[in-house]
Amino acid sequence: MSFKVGIDPGLVNSGTGKSDTNSYELVIAGGGPAALSAAIYAARYGIRHVVIESWKPGGQAALTAEIENYPGFSSIVGSDLTNAMKKQALEAGAVFQTETVENTTEENGKILVRTDSAKYTTDYLIIATGAAPATLGVSGEEKYYGRGVSFCATCDAPFFRDKKAIVVGGGDSAVKEALHLTHVVSELGLVHRRDKLRAEPYLAKKLVEHEKVTTYWNSHLIEVTGDDQGVTGVILDTPDGKKQIDTDGVFLYVGTIPATEPFASLVELDKNKAVVTSGIVGTSNPRVFAAGDVTNNGFRQVVTAVSEGARASAAVFELLEN
Numbered sequence: 401m402s403f404k405v406g407i408d409p410g411l412v413n414s415g416t417g418k419s420d421t422n423s424y425e426l427v428i429a430g431g432g433p434a435a436l437s438a439a440i441y442a443a444r445y446g447i448r449h450v451v452i453e454s455w456k457p458g459g460q461a462a463l464t465a466e467i468e469n470y471p472g473f474s475s476i477v478g479s480d481l482t483n484a485m486k487k488q489a490l491e492a493g494a495v496f497q498t499e500t501v502e503n504t505t506e507e508n509g510k511i512l513v514r515t516d517s518a519k520y521t522t523d524y525l526i527i528a529t530g531a532a533p534a535t536l537g538v539s540g541e542e543k544y545y546g547r548g549v550s551f552c553a554t555c556d557a558p559f560f561r562d563k564k565a566i567v568v569g570g571g572d573s574a575v576k577e578a579l580h581l582t583h584v585v586s587e588l589g590l591v592h593r594r595d596k597l598r599a600e601p602y603l604a605k606k607l608v609e610h611e612k613v614t615t616y617w618n619s620h621l622i623e624v625t626g627d628d629q630g631v632t633g634v635i636l637d638t639p640d641g642k643k644q645i646d647t648d649g650v651f652l653y654v655g656t657i658p659a660t661e662p663f664a665s666l667v668e669l670d671k672n673k674a675v676v677t678s679g680i681v682g683t684s685n686p687r688v689f690a691a692g693d694v695t696n697n698g699f700r701q702v703v704t705a706v707s708e709g710a711r712a713s714a715a716v717f718e719l720l721e722n
């Protein structure tokens with residue numbers, strides 16, 4: 401099985417859509433499924449808008465080898481799905497800028513969006529900046545990041561062909577990415593802090609029964625060890641005491657942190673830094689809507705992200721019409 405990951409070069413932002421005034425009816429912050437869906441609807445509604453997406457076109461979904469639960473496709477490479485969404489948005493007339501939103505404020509009844517290279521004013525804002533991987537905060541994790549420690553098996557699996565790897569986590573992402581790794585590695589360890597996986601039972605069973613997989617239940621990774629070349633092993637805290645396991649790679653799927661820092665002064669966030677929503681895409685600020693993994697809506701999937709993105713643009717259209 402072979403996977404291709406990445407943005408279609410034909411879909412790279414031209415950056416020509418910026419209006420002279422940088423003043424819009426709607427700014428959509430983000431570039432994943434939620435933002436792409438919001439962009440399709442905003443363009444079709446004729447809303448004067450710009451989508452500001454940063455370094456990760458297609459978002460987390462584009463870094464996923466295989467998506468098997470998005471209606472209409474029994475299996476699709478994540479980046480193929482997000483590239484198709486972006487193509488559809490561009491065809492509908494959506495305007496994209498490759499910039500990072502750094503901060504947002506409200507001034508004179510408008511929202512001011514500052515990016516790493518420009519300023520925008522807008523009547524309405526959709527926050528669709530998704531989430532970034534959480535870390536364990538253990539010794540060696542940061543030191544060996546990119547030299548054996550990874551958050552993306554889909555991206556890095558080829559470096560571990562016929563080598564040993566460890567996956568930490570028990571949710572859908574951990575299990576899916578672990579299954580992807582079984583295609584290339586010689587041995588795979590699965591470390592989970594509970595005695596049962598949270599992932600979809602069908603995928604969990606497939607992984608646990610895989611001949612290459614050894615499970616470490618009720619266990620915590622407490623240190624990543626290595627040398628000049630990179631990772632050489634991990635130390636686990638298991639019910640039988642500390643264990644040193646030899647490995648070449650460590651893949652971490654221990655949750656995500658919503659990318660909400662630039663919006664902290666504009667909307668209410670919960671204790672996990674997710675945007676608190678009401679009525680699915682509304683926020684504590686009537687000029688701001690939120691969609692996808694950045695919200696506290698809970699079910700973090702492509703299908704929910706695109707649905708919320710669409711609802712957010714529809715809500716803005718209704719307000720502009722009134």
Ligand SMILES: Cc1cc2nc3c(=O)[nH]c(=O)nc-3n(C[C@H](O)[C@H](O)[C@H](O)COP(=O)(O)OP(=O)(O)OC[C@H]3O[C@@H](n4cnc5c(N)ncnc54)[C@H](O)[C@@H]3O)c2cc1C
Pocket residue numbers: 429430431432433434435452453454455456457458459460461462463464466467468469470499500501502528529530531532572573574576577659662691692693694700701702703705
């Ligand atoms: C390994 C893995 C496997 C998965 N498998 C599946 C699956 O099989 N099926 C499924 O339905 N879901 C799956 N998911 C979940 C799915 O990918 C997410 O739910 C979905 O991508 C969320 O979309 P989003 O648009 O809300 O956020 P994201 O996909 O996180 O996109 C956020 C975007 O915002 C951009 N951004 C962030 N900060 C800024 C900023 N300050 N300024 C501008 N842009 C910014 C990022 O660059 C990114 O492009 C998986 C996730 C992972 C990690």
